Amino acid sequence: MTDIQAAPADDISGYESLVEFLYLTPIGLVKFHVDGGIDMANPAAAQLLMPLSPQRELSNIYTVFATIAPNLRSRIAGFRAPVGQICDQLQLAVPGTRRVLTLSINKINQDTLMAVVQDITRVIEQELRIRDDQQRFHAIFDNIRDYAIYTVDLQGRVDEWNRSLHRLGGWRPEDVAGATIDRFFTPSPLGVWPELTVLDRARLRGTTEFDGWCTRRDGTVFWGNTVITALPDPEGKAQGYVLVTRDLTERKHFEDRLVALATTDPLTGAANRRAGESRLDEAFGFWQQQRRPFTVLMIDCDHFKRINDRWGHKAGDAALVALARVCRDSLRPADCLVRWGGEEFLLLLPDTGCDAALPIAERLRVTIAAAEVIAADPTVAITVSIGMADSGSSDRSADDVLRRADQALYSAKDAGRNRVMVQ
Amino acid sequence: MIEALAEHAEVVGARSLFSSPTLFDWLEAATPQEFDALAFGVVGMDSAGIVRRYNLAEGRLSGLTPERVIGRHFFTSVAPCTNNFIVAHRFEAENEIDDVIDYVFTFRIAPLKVRLRLLKRPGAQLMYIAVERRG
Numbered sequence: 087m088t089d090i091q092a093a094p095a096d097d098i099s100g101y102e103s104l105v106e107f108l109y110l111t112p113i114g115l116v117k118f119h120v121d122g123g124i125d126m127a128n129p130a131a132a133q134l135l136m137p138l139s140p141q142r143e144l145s146n147i148y149t150v151f152a153t154i155a156p157n158l159r160s161r162i163a164g165f166r167a168p169v170g171q172i173c174d175q176l177q178l179a180v181p182g183t184r185r186v187l188t189l190s191i192n193k194i195n196q197d198t199l200m201a202v203v204q205d206i207t208r209v210i211e212q213e214l215r216i217r218d219d220q221q222r223f224h225a226i227f228d229n230i231r232d233y234a235i236y237t238v239d240l241q242g243r244v245d246e247w248n249r250s251l252h253r254l255g256g257w258r259p260e261d262v263a264g265a266t267i268d269r270f271f272t273p274s275p276l277g278v279w280p281e282l283t284v285l286d287r288a289r290l291r292g293t294t295e296f297d298g299w300c301t302r303r304d305g306t307v308f309w310g311n312t313v314i315t316a317l318p319d320p321e322g323k324a325q326g327y328v329l330v331t332r333d334l335t336e337r338k339h340f341e342d343r344l345v346a347l348a349t350t351d352p353l354t355g356a357a358n359r360r361a362g363e364s365r366l367d368e369a370f371g372f373w374q375q376q377r378r379p380f381t382v383l384m385i386d387c388d389h390f391k392r393i394n395d396r397w398g399h400k401a402g403d404a405a406l407v408a409l410a411r412v413c414r415d416s417l418r419p420a421d422c423l424v425r426w427g428g429e430e431f432l433l434l435l436p437d438t439g440c441d442a443a444l445p446i447a448e449r450l451r452v453t454i455a456a457a458e459v460i461a462a463d464p465t466v467a468i469t470v471s472i473g474m475a476d477s478g479s480s481d482r483s484a485d486d487v488l489r490r491a492d493q494a495l496y497s498a499k500d501a502g503r504n505r506v507m508v509q
Numbered sequence: 510m511i512e513a514l515a516e517h518a519e520v521v522g523a524r525s526l527f528s529s530p531t532l533f534d535w536l537e538a539a540t541p542q543e544f545d546a547l548a549f550g551v552v553g554m555d556s557a558g559i560v561r562r563y564n565l566a567e568g569r570l571s572g573l574t575p576e577r578v579i580g581r582h583f584f585t586s587v588a589p590c591t592n593n594f595i596v597a598h599r600f601e602a603e604n605e606i607d608d609v610i611d612y613v614f615t616f617r618i619a620p621l622k623v624r625l626r627l628l629k630r631p632g633a634q635l636m637y638i639a640v641e642r643r644g
Contacts, residue, residue: 105572108618110589124620129590132615137593144613144620 114203120162120196122148134187134203138180147201154178155189162191162199169193177206186210224248234270234331237317240324242266242285254333256303267329272299272307288314289324300331309338351425353403354410362424362432366484369436373477381443381476382487383433384495385413385450388469388503390429397466402429405468412454416446432491440476440508447472447506455504469504471495527641528609533628536637550640558582558600561635570616570640583638590615596625596638604631611643 108115114131118124124147127135132144139150148159155178165172172191179186190202227235227248234254237245243266247259255270262269267285287294293315300310312331316324349361357365369380387393387409394402406429413423413433426432433450435443451472458465473495475487494509501507526532527549536544536551544551550567554560560583563575571578573587581587584597591597591612599606606629613620626639 102573102577105617106577109571109573109615110586112589126618127615127620128618129588129615132590132613132620133593136590136595136613142595142611142613143622144615145622 114201116147116201116203118147118199118201120199122146122159131201131203134205151178151189154180154187162193165193167193168196172199175204177210184211232333235328236262237326237328238267238285239326240285240289242268242327245326254331255301258303261303270300270331271312272301284314285327288316288327292316297334300333308333308335310334354407354425355414356410356423356425356431359424359426362422362426362434363484365422365424365434366488369434370477370481370484370487372436373481378437379439379477380487381435381438381440381474382484382491383435383443383447383450384426384473384488384491385409385431385433385470386472386495386499387429388471388499393466393468401466405429405466408457409454409468409470412457413450416450416453432488438476440474443474443476444506444508447474451504451506471498471503472506473498473509474506475509527624527626527639530607532626532639533607533630533633533637536628537633537635552583552587552638552640553635554583554600554637555635558584558597560587567640570614570621572617588614591638596627599627600629600636603629605629606636614640 108128111128112130114134115126115128116124116131116135117126124145127144135144135150136142138154141149143149151158155176162172170193172193174190175188176190177186177188185205185207188202188204188206192200194200227250230250231253234250236248236251239245243264244262247257247262251257251262257270284294284296293313295311295313297309297311299307300312301307310331311334312329315328315330317326317328319325349357351358366382369378372378373380387405390402390405393405406425410423410425410431413431417423417433418435420436422434422436424432424434435446438446451470455467455469458467473491473493475490475494477487478490481487490509494507497509498505498507526535526547529535536553544562545565547564547566550570551562551564552560552567553562560578560581563578565575568574568578571588578587584592584600595610595612599608606627608627610625610627612623612625614623615621621642622644624641624643626637626641628639629636
């Protein structure tokens with residue numbers, strides 16, 4: 087210390103800076119002898135090693151490490167070379183804590199050794215967290231039942247097969263190697279599935295979702311919901327996507343049933359009036375925009391009140407069911423039978439003008455007249471009057487066509503029933 | 510009280526003051542001259558751990574001058590050797606401390622056995638660590 091005080095002012099401050107530098111070095115440095123005696127240690131070493139020593143001592147390195155590295159003395163004694171590395175970042179867990187230290191020891195000469203001690207608790211914890219996350223993800227990927235979770239690159243190529251793909255679609259590793267996601271989806275009726283557009287949408291918005299038909303390995307399909315989420319790189323740019331596809335077949339069936347319930351007349355199975363009105367509006371839209379004509383048939387059961395009065399409401403209902411069945415049996419797929427109200431039905435024939443519709447209407451009338459309603463004894467014969475009209479260039483809405491069909495129906499009734507009239 | 514002060518006057522610089530039950534009061538009342546005349550090191554920190562007082566004896570032990578140290582955080586930027594559960598954590602966690610513990614400082618990068626007196630009182634502006642060689 088006298089030497090220091092005798093030194094010039096610059097040297098004192100240089101010495102102080104050097105001491106301070108070593109004080110603040112965040113890595114523990116220890117210089118010691120083969121017998122373990124410590125002759126130099128910086129504060130970081132004291133910070134890390136003092137808690138290890140029950141006696142709060144820092145005079146002998148073997149005493150300090152007695153608990154966490156009991157074989158240190160023999161390891162150093164066994165190192166015969168005059169110089170060299172005895173251990174390199176040896177990981178040592180501190181009992182009773184979560185702390186993990188690393189210890190590196192270099193032999194400088196026969197009697198002098200340098201140790202470097204670091205606290206890597208945080209690094210280890212982070213590694214454990216990452217490993218936990220990975221295991222958790224694998225557990226999720228592999229064990230979820232009704233979902234497939236998989237990741238794809240920017241071009242939509244599947245990164246890696248996992249069990250969830252097998253469970254949902256029967257896909258095997260060799261099926262998805264290098265495949266893009268279009269393999270998993272059915273081309274929509276409108277054309278090829280726009281899979282890149284879907285990915286682009288996820289890239290722009292971060293996430294996107296759609297429902298559609300999905301393909302299994304065996305070619306069967308199921309109705310699925312898919313959520314696509316972009317996976318950002320550290321700069322926030324998408325580097326790939328994660329897709330979660332869920333089998334909604336059950337729900338789709340359920341929803342279809344609900345839709346049917348909401349749009350169908352429960353007695354006859356024909357469309358109900360509200361559903362019929364929207365089909366009419368749709369047909370009128372095609373007429374306006376594309377000049378695709380349509381024809382409306384108003385079909386009314388003749389003397390329905392008389393059937394009801396004479397044989398009861400049950401017979402009346404049976405007559406309506408029979409009427410609807412006959413109509414449906416002679417319909418084309420695009421035609422739509424609507425229970426318009428009471429004993430009145432509306433038949434919408436899209437892409438059909440009156441000329442083509444007339445023979446259809448006539449055949450219908452004849453078939454109905456020939457049919458017998460079994461619900462009553464004796465069996466009831468029913469006839470219908472039909473008024474029809476097709477879309478015209480001066481019509482402003484479907485109601486205009488309906489009005490003409492109604493007028494035609496009245497004419498048919500006035501003319502003695504069981505006949506077809508065109509307006 | 511008069512007796513206590515009289516005792517202080519006698520023991521300034523003497524070792525018995527280090528373990529005196531009235532050390533905290535003495536430090537609070539001491540003039541800068543009396544503070545620097547102590548034979549053992551004393552560091553006074555505010556509640557955030559920033560060094561406010563640093564006496565000459567402490568400077569001689571550490572090799573750091575008070576000018577360099579005052580205004581710095583003691584546990585992280587002056588004496589990181591104490592930044593563990595044995596010392597720093599106690600000042601954080603405990604409201605009142607008056608304890609003497611054996612410790613090893615690494616003044617001038619060599620281990621030095623010391624005895625530490627840890628002093629903290631609720632409401633007081635400063636808390637203290639007194640440092641004395643042992644063994």
